[in-house]
Amino acid sequence: MRRSPYRGGVLIIDTATYEAIVDHARRDHPDEACGVVAGPEGSDRPARFIPMLNAAMSPTFYEFDSGDLFRLYKEMDSRDEEPVVIYHSHTATEAYPSRTDINLAQEPGAHYVLVSTRDGADSPSYDGPVEFRSYRIIDGEVTEEEVQVVAAYPAE
Template sequence: MLTIHTKLVEAMLAQAHRDHPIETCGVIAGPEGSNLPLRLIPMRNAAQSETFFKFDAQEQLRVWREMEARGEEPIVIYHSHTRTQAYPSRTDIQYATEPRSHYVIIPTDYSYGEEIRSFRICDGMVTEERVRMLNSYESNLELAMVA
């Protein structure tokens, strides 16, 4: 199950709607081993496509190095689907290289539903999981939105 702060979900939704009709993408980092998403990092869709997303290779390297230096890992990897349901495509599955991450898909075509969906993708196997949204975390952890 993905447990995530409502403000992070709102930020992903806002980014997806700003970028529409291009698929949006990004990462939410959190402390290594915690499974707690805290720091939203919007990224550029290098494909600039309405049906496909790809992280810019240099930006991804910089973000992953920054996470490592901060003792973080990618808790959530997210992107939008602008013309299909919020379910991983074959390409999404092929490019899913972080087996511990939650893969969140944001629908921007509401004929396919309005809810974000989260998946675990490991060795080509896709498992949908529940999303639990909270208005606060139980500790004094701070959320961060990176511009």
């Protein structure tokens, strides 16, 4: 498989997926929302939005249900997909990985997206900017990367 032009220090995400992640974070507030955006293996292109249930049902912690996660990985494997984006929200703090988030990050090829729903950003009528940030987390090292929201992906 050829290497995608999207590999590098930037997350390129389409508007529909960006909005779906933000909407999920707002909908699950005051609990943290979580999910995955799968994409074709090796593409680094977020393509299939998969909201997950926060099994912890907590405003300060998220946890994927182990059975749901197992089924998701089996499904991605059968579709030749991988987790391109792993996202969750922070309900009362900035969109920066906590120590727990860093310790749980086990996908070195994934973009870890955080959305903050603090200070009223959880409301659909909120018209201010939404804190939507992306990171690479590899061996405990956090590197923030640029996020580019595009209307559609260019043809390959």
